[in-house]
Amino acid sequence: MFNERLREYRLGLGIKTKQEMASKLGMKVDLYTKLENGVRKPSKQALKKIIDFSGISEVYWLYGIDEKNNEHFNKGDSLSSTKECLESLIKIGLIKDDKLSEEVKTVLLAALKTDIKYILENEKK
Numbered sequence: 001m002f003n004e005r006l007r008e009y010r011l012g013l014g015i016k017t018k019q020e021m022a023s024k025l026g027m028k029v030d031l032y033t034k035l036e037n038g039v040r041k042p043s044k045q046a047l048k049k050i051i052d053f054s055g056i057s058e059v060y061w062l063y064g065i066d067e068k069n070n071e072h073f074n075k076g077d078s079l080s081s082t083k084e085c086l087e088s089l090i091k092i093g094l095i096k097d098d099k100l101s102e103e104v105k106t107v108l109l110a111a112l113k114t115d116i117k118y119i120l121e122n123e124k125k
Contacts, residue, residue, distance in 0.1 A: 002061060003038035009054060011035070025049045059110040062103065081118075085111035 020033035
């Protein structure tokens with residue numbers, strides 16, 4: 001979950017307090033505390049601050065998908081990222097029909113972009 005990834009990230013940086021992390025991110029301590037405790041979901045503005053500071057993608061922060069290290073994104077087959085992402089979303093129940101939520105669209109778009117990048121890079125070789 002988002003709040004767990006946020007906490008793990010803070011601790012991984014060696015930042016012991018939520019107050020210090022909030023300061024580094026340029027947000028109020030109360031907001032950061034609510035985000036890390038899972039009381040509140042991040043607004044677009046809060047998420048942007050976290051992404052800008054960490055250099056980690058929105059897809060990771062929101063869905064836990066690490067595009068750089070996830071096997072779904074590194075298999076090397078054209079469209080494998082999109083296919084496996086789609087299968088995973090169906091398996092966990094986020095896709096039940098052809099009506100896709102904005103979150104699902106975001107995840108699928110990230111996978112598709114990864115596949116497009118792979119295909120274009122291979123065409124250059």
